[in-house]
Amino acid sequence: MDVEALARWYGRNARDLPWRRTTDPWAILLSEVLLQQTQVARGIEYWRRLLDRFPTVTSMAEAEVDEVMHLWQGAGYYARGRRLHALSVEVCAPGGPWGGDLPSPSTCDDVVAGFQSLPGIGPYTAAAVASIAHEVPAAVVDGNVRRVVARQTATLKPTAGDVTSLAQAWMDDAHGRNVPPSVWNQAVMELGATVCTPRAPRCSDCPVQQGCLARDHASGPTAFPAPAKRRVITERLVALVDVDAQGRPHLVQRPSEARFGGLWGPRYLDANDAAVVDECGRRTKAGDVVHLLSHRRLEVEVWAGQTEHGVDPANKAISTLDERVLHLAKGA
DNA sequence: AAAACGGGGCT
DNA sequence: AGCCCAGTTTT
Numbered sequence: 001m002d003v004e005a006l007a008r009w010y011g012r013n014a015r016d017l018p019w020r021r022t023t024d025p026w027a028i029l030l031s032e033v034l035l036q037q038t039q040v041a042r043g044i045e046y047w048r049r050l051l052d053r054f055p056t057v058t059s060m061a062e063a064e065v066d067e068v069m070h071l072w073q074g075a076g077y078y079a080r081g082r083r084l085h086a087l088s089v090e091v092c093a094p095g096g097p098w099g100g101d102l103p104s105p106s107t108c109d110d111v112v113a114g115f116q117s118l119p120g121i122g123p124y125t126a127a128a129v130a131s132i133a134h135e136v137p138a139a140v141v142d143g144n145v146r147r148v149v150a151r152q153t154a155t156l157k158p159t160a161g162d163v164t165s166l167a168q169a170w171m172d173d174a175h176g177r178n179v180p181p182s183v184w185n186q187a188v189m190e191l192g193a194t195v196c197t198p199r200a201p202r203c204s205d206c207p208v209q210q211g212c213l214a215r216d217h218a219s220g221p222t223a224f225p226a227p228a229k230r231r232v233i234t235e236r237l238v239a240l241v242d243v244d245a246q247g248r249p250h251l252v253q254r255p256s257e258a259r260f261g262g263l264w265g266p267r268y269l270d271a272n273d274a275a276v277v278d279e280c281g282r283r284t285k286a287g288d289v290v291h292l293l294s295h296r297r298l299e300v301e302v303w304a305g306q307t308e309h310g311v312d313p314a315n316k317a318i319s320t321l322d323e324r325v326l327h328l329a330k331g332a
Numbered sequence: 333a334a335a336a337c338g339g340g341g342c343t
Numbered sequence: 344a345g346c347c348c349a350g351t352t353t354t
Contacts, residue, residue, distance in 0.1 A: 035348085036349070037349090038339085038349085039339095041340095077339085078337085079352080080337095083352095122352080128349070143348065190349095193349075199342085199346080200343090259337070293336095295338095296336090296338095320340095333354100334354080336351105336353080337353105343345090343346085343347105
């Protein structure tokens with residue numbers, strides 16, 4: 001791997017992303033959490049919203065988790081929002097180890113370990129924030145890096161250890177050639193995101209095509225890495241939507257450990273639940289909603305009824321599925 | 333090592 | 344219709 005060629009390429013081709021214009025560790029941490037399994041275009045929108053309301057870690061620690069979740073609404077993977085709030089509380093805890101400051105080289109012996117000890121921060125995010133905000137030479141391993149490693153080495157299913165070792169060897173090489181860790185990590189990810197893409201890699205534009213074993217491999221670059229098989233499970237549910245005279249639905253807050261944890265929505269029953277016959281008998285069917293997640297297909301029967309005390313859903317965090325369910329029930 | 337966790341965009 | 348996305352946590 002010609003690390004200097006890739007670093008030069010990044011200097012010329014880096015996308016102008018808003019978090020690349022700041023050195024504030026909190027803003028960078030927020031961007032990395034938002035970008036977990038989320039595409040950049042979507043991350044930008046939520047990054048601006050959250051940073052506008054919570055410009056510092058302290059400002060989030062002083063807020064209620066429900067306010068964070070309301071701003072998180074629609075972004076998915078809601079545990080991220082809940083854990084980010086927990087992180088802010090932990091960092092700002094009086095008498096705690098952090099005293100209101102995120103881990104940094106001046107306060108922390110091992111910055112990567114410091115970040116990874118916090119809620120919602122795993123190996124990727126810890127290395128990303130430490131390298132981008134503090135120039136710690138820790139290699140990040142995300143989906144882009146895995147793909148670049150698999151293709152450079154023409155390895156069908158590289159182990160996590162293989163990927164981490166090679167990524168760190170590249171980082172050490174780059175760091176030794178005075179390429180800043182912030183630049184190197186983002187250069188590898190940028191290559192994966194814009195050139196070494198999953199479906200249609202642009203090998204002729206690639207700054208590290210020499211030495212890429214997948215490029216001229218008989219099965220072609222897209223054979224690497226081998227696709228993982230995934231199965232989708234269908235789940236049948238019944239949503240019970242009761243509305244009051246003012247048209248406001250009865251909502252309950254989901255437990256934090258449940259799917260859509262911490263968000264509000266109507267009551268749900270498993271379609272096989274014995275209580276379904278009784279509950280649906282007292283309501284009218286409003287229709288069906290099919291909601292697709294990456295690993296689940298939710299088939300929801302929506303049954304509408306009446307209640308004395310609905311609530312105003314306007315200031316509550318509600319999942320995209322429940323937005324659709326409530327909208328359907330309103331028409332019934 | 334595998335499963336669970338959201339939602340949207342692209343081919 | 345299938346696959347992917349700047350992953351983390353739990354089992």
